[in-house]
Amino acid sequence: MNTVKKKTTSPLHPRMKRERKTIEKMIAIxxxxxxxxKSGPCGECRELLEYAHLRLAHCPLQENKTTCGNCPIHCYKPRMREKVREVMRYSGPRMIRHHPILAVGHIVDGFRKKPKGS
Ligand SMILES: [Zn+2]
Known part of the structure; x- marks a missing residue:
């Protein structure tokens, strides 16, 4: 067992993996x-997904983050932010039916405290 390092290179924290999966499913729905x-997202949605994954990879809070909807940082550029909000508004409630485990995990993450000073 090696000690847990506080650096965000190589293997993704399970939390971040789940986060990637959650946005992927939401965009697919x-x-x-x-x-x-029918088979995978269209070009536009794929672009959004890639962007979302990129933002996650660069998120300074990483596994300590709350859900993006609750995050005080707002790292998305406005056009992408609009789109992803629309996706989440639509797919969020549907996730509970299609991917209950991911959905519940996401709700729980939303209860995480925001970083101090916001
Ligand atoms: Zn699409």
Whole structure:
């Protein structure tokens, strides 16, 4: 067992992996219902997903973060932020039916305290 290092290189924290998966599922649900895609998200949604993953990778809070919706940092640029909010508004409630474990995890994460000083 090596000691837990406080550096965010190589293997992803399980929390961050789940976060990536959650946004992936949310975008898939949204795209399927809005853009009539059957196998994987369309180009536009794929772009959004890549952007979301990129933001997660650069998130300074990493596994200590709250959910992006509660985060005080707002690292998305406005156009992407609008889109991802729409996706979450639509897919959030549907996640409970389609991916209950991910959904519950996400809700629990939302109760995490925001970093002090916000
Ligand atoms: Zn789409």
């Amino acid at each position: 949204y795209c399927r219902d809005h853009h009539n895609t």
